[in-house]
Amino acid sequence: MGAIVPEVSQNAVAVADHYDEFDPIYRRVWGEHVHHGLWTTGRESPVEAVEALVDAVGDRLNLLPGQLCVDIGCGYGSTARRLALTRGVRVTGLTLSAEQARYAAAHPAPDVDIQVRDWLANGLPDASANAAWAIESSEHMVDKSAFFAEAHRVLLPGGRLVVCAWLAGTDARGWKVRHLLEPICREGRLPSMGTREEYEAMALAAGFAVTNYEDVSRRVARTWPICAGRLIKALLTDRQTRRLALGARNRNAFLGIPRLILAYRTGAMRYGIFTFSKAGENGALRGGQPRN
Template sequence: MIVPDISQSAAAVADHYDELDPIYRRVWGDHVHHGLWVTGRETPAEAVEALVGTVGDRLGLMPGEACVDIGCGYGSTARQFAVTRGVRVTGFTLSTEQARYADAHPVPAVDIQVRDWLVNGMADASADAAWAIESSEHMVDKARFFAEAHRVLAPGSRFVICAWLAETDACGWKVRHLLEPICREGRLPSMGTREEYEAMATAAGFAITGYEDASRRVARTWTICTLRLVKALLVDRETRRLALRARNRSSFLGLPRLILAYRTGAMRYGIFTLSKARENGAPREPGTVS
């Protein structure tokens, strides 16, 4: 597990997203996650939607199901699934600014809460499906992140995680100059490997039913973000003012590091599909009601 030299708390994560909220939306929009290029010809907006669609397909969502969006950001994925797949979604974010944006764009059957997932307060076995798109990285206690998901999900449920991962057995310079600074600048309490995630998921009681290394298909996200940020800093006085005065301005230094981390293989992007066994021991198949 990669751990930054300056420890990161849930409060630091919340402060990061609250302060940089207008810049995030200016640079990338209301989905705070990578795009997924399937054909390579997608626009950035289409690539972002492709990642959401991939998560939905792997969950096998059915109308009427109760779902949980762990680290929901602006609630965009929750709203999309509520509208297109007819599910009910409870979303959790640490950021009051993200929740404020979500409240200004309400959709029936979507409830966004400002609350730490590790103390989510949900009842046991109360959800039919859950997803965490690039939020597990911000969890102070990753083992508890998995344990809470297993507790909240009903037997037969599915759980999809899209995660920033460290290269297995990354060499010293990659850790010192890429992965550890990325954790520090991005307010990640830690960054795990595929093997560490799978071990924690299994220990929590999940079966691992699928994994994809999507690194090559998401990596261009950071080149696009960097170019857009540079342009915004050059042409928009308000963006420049916010960026230069921000307490979290060191986060912008992480953009070139992220590009290099993907190119060298130091960082990977993994999509995990997990299932909680039915009471008879069998996992639910996608597209079937639990």
Template sequence: MIVPDISQNAVAVADHYDELDPIYRKVWGDHVHHGLWVTGRETSGEAVEALVDTVGERLGLRAGQACVDIGCGYGSTARRLAVTRGVRVTGFTLSAEQAHYAAGHPVPGVDIHVRDWLANGLAAASAEAAWAIESSEHMVDKPRFFAEAHRVLAPGGRFVICAWLAETGASGWKVRHLLEPICREGRLPSLGTREEYEAMATAAGFTVTGYEDVSRRVARTWSICAGRLLKALLTDREIRRRAFGARNLFALSIPRMILAYRTGAMRYGILTLSKAGEGER
């Protein structure tokens, strides 16, 4: 597990997203996660929705199911799956700004809370499916992240995680100059490998039913974000003021992310987990 030299916590994560809120929406859009290029001809918007739809397919969502979006951001993934799959979604974000934006774009069946997933307050076995798209990286206690998901899911429930992962056995220079600074600048308390994620999931009681490395199919996201940020800095005075006056400087990590993907230091994995059914326990 890669841990930055400056300790990160949930307060720091919330501050990061609250302060950079206008920049994130300008550069990343409402979903605030990677796009997934399937044919290579998709627009960035289509690629982002393709990742969401892939999560829905991996979960096998059915109309009426109770679901949890762990680290829901602006609620866009929750809204899309609620509309396209007919599910009910409870979302959790640490950011008051993100929750405020979500409240202005309501969809029936979607309920967003400003609350730490590690103290979510949900009843045991109260959800049938859960997902975490690029939020597990921000969890201070990753084993507990998995344990809470297992507790909240009903028997037979499924859990899909889309995660930034460190290359297994990443060399020293990749850790020092790419991965550790990305953790520090992006407010990631730690960055795990595929093997570490699968071990924590198994320890929490899950069965790993699928894993796919889609690094090459998502990496284009960062060059798109770099272009959007450069344009915003050149044309938008407010974005320029916020970017250069911010305490949180994740913009510095965009070139690192591009290089991390190109060198293989950063991986992007989709992990599918299941909780044993009543007859399997």
């Protein structure tokens, strides 16, 4: 199966508009981390779960104090701030959203620089970063092959890239595509949704080695029932949220929440964490064998 492409094409302008318009709702419903939570015991709070996903990314990157890192699609800068604090790294974060960058500027942190910039035209120097990550931002890239090519260009030899991605189930067909995946892409401003196999093929074509892959769908899926409950409560109790949601240009995005819940339950959609490595100076690769 090829990548899922929405009937109405999406671009970086549409992505920025989506996040700028829904900025207050995102922070009220889910907080500063605009990504899934990762549950291990099931007893973690949502805040603990979203931080666990960030820590899982940091672990896979093997970050060392003083390293230079890039957060591709950094949102409000919360991941960058947490990894700068806990791992002692320096982070440049890029976002398309002026509202997200404005929030980040109001919450500065040492060794964190958040900029409004398109990753596909990032302007960063060649071989300038030890590590990079993209937590649920590759889905918004119009050209995913260029996303990987830019990551390979910006990373130093021996560098690592971790990608947390919404993925189409390899065997998704028929109604799962028509009624779940295609509308999720359209409503969520995703130019396309790839499969695990497509991501790995694009990374390999860009020069990376695949050192690890883990499907954590079951551990992240409860994010959406929690979001649904919080959104319903906010709509019922807060007039400002209700007015913004009902009058928003992007209001059809809310339809994606029940679709996402069903997409995970049916296996139409998966959530994967990839670790990619760039060859070192001598051609050697860091890391071990891929995990299935």
